[in-house]
Amino acid sequence: NDFDNSDSPEVVQDDDSENPKIDAIFISHSHYDHISGLKKLIKLYPDTPILSSRITIDLFLLRDSKFNKQETYEEIEEVEYQNIVKNVIYVENGTKIEFKDKNCFFSFFHAGHMPGALMMLVKANNFRLLYTGDYTYYDITPFAGTKRFLKHISRPIDYLLIDGTSAQEDFGNITDQFHSLILFLEQKAEYGDNSLIGADPSSLAISFMLTFWRYFRKLQLRRDYKNRPNIYVDMMVRKNIQVINHRYEYIYGPISRLIKDKANPFNSIKFRWFDHSNLDFLRKKNNIIISHPPDLSYGLIRNIINSVGRNPHNFVFLAGSIHEPPGSDLLGGSEEIEFSETWKMPFRAFLLNTFAPNIKIKLHADKNQLREMITALEPKKVCFFHQSAKKLVKAAEFVKELGVEKVSLPRKRKLLILN
Missing domain, CATH: 3.40.50.10890 (Rossmann fold)
Known part of the structure; x- marks a missing residue:
């Protein structure tokens, strides 16, 4: 069905009764709103592997603990920082981690947006999910946009979890x-x-x-x-x-x-x-x-x-x-x-x-870049993050017009599924 405000969406709510089991933590980039909870999270899960680029961990340590080179983690006083550095598995553009016995792999690609930013493709059996993190589709000096790397991803994608910060805006070229x-x-x-x-x-x-x-x-x-x-x-x-x-x-x-x-x-x-x-x-x-x-x-x-x-x-x-x-x-x-x-x-x-109010420069993808992503990946399902459901309504309508079967929006730690 076409999306409108009268739909009765399916709501999936998380369970706060106990800490869920976590096998690994992926950090897409080092901006505060994506990494500020890492120290608290690693305190709850001290032995959990962390997938991240080197620049991302460097910038996190620089901002949070004043340490720059994570190779010398023995010198870091706080246990949480020691565990972060000790547990990290460095991944970069083109890295692929395979679990052949489980028919599963993780692949990582440049996401643009900032140095070290990555998006992650997950394949489990025949299901493929792409998490974009914050991204830019086109190159912005000195950050490579994700356009040139998407050709390595076969279409269609089963599930696209995508940044919606500026998905309803139009910045132009x-x-x-x-x-x-x-x-x-x-x-x-x-x-x-x-x-x-x-x-x-x-x-x-x-x-x-x-x-x-x-x-x-x-x-x-x-x-x-x-x-x-x-x-x-x-x-x-x-x-x-x-x-x-x-x-x-x-x-x-x-x-x-x-x-x-x-x-x-x-x-x-x-x-x-x-x-x-x-x-x-x-x-x-x-x-x-x-x-x-x-x-x-x-x-x-x-x-x-x-x-x-x-x-x-x-x-x-x-x-x-x-x-x-x-x-x-x-x-x-x-x-x-x-x-x-x-x-x-x-x-x-x-x-x-x-x-000149038409001159707008941001490091988040706008509506035009969203269109390019949808066209390139042909996702069956799309879920936005990083923005309120109220602000993403127009973006959701736009994505459905592009032929996406199902669109989901966030709503206060719940998932609002728009059939």
């Missing part, structure tokens, strides 16, 4: 979006103005940094370009970059080759970072400042927006999820930034979000 943004930045660099880019998640900040660095470097090499801007990132983004630099061989595409060939963008004199003790660059011109998060809400970035936002020639673009002031206020049309009850300042900078 991501390459065109980046190109439009860069043209604005090039114009600002021509006049020596400063640009502030807010990005969420931090992997999007890294994507911006590498894309801008590569573009202006090409201008300099090919045209003897004289106005190449300095690129600054905050310390949290820098820490993530250190991990990527350490594990560059796991990044697909031209950035990995640049690092290998010793033309490392992270070591460029045009790439720098800042902290509370180093804001002198705000007195200079022709900088691209990339911050995480895009809300511009924490103290250090407030100092920067206080400086950048005063000048009408400067440029601001906020990308990703923006939930808090002053970022949310600016998107709502506010002409001033409120830092506290007694501290307000006028915002005069050029805000691209209001000038």
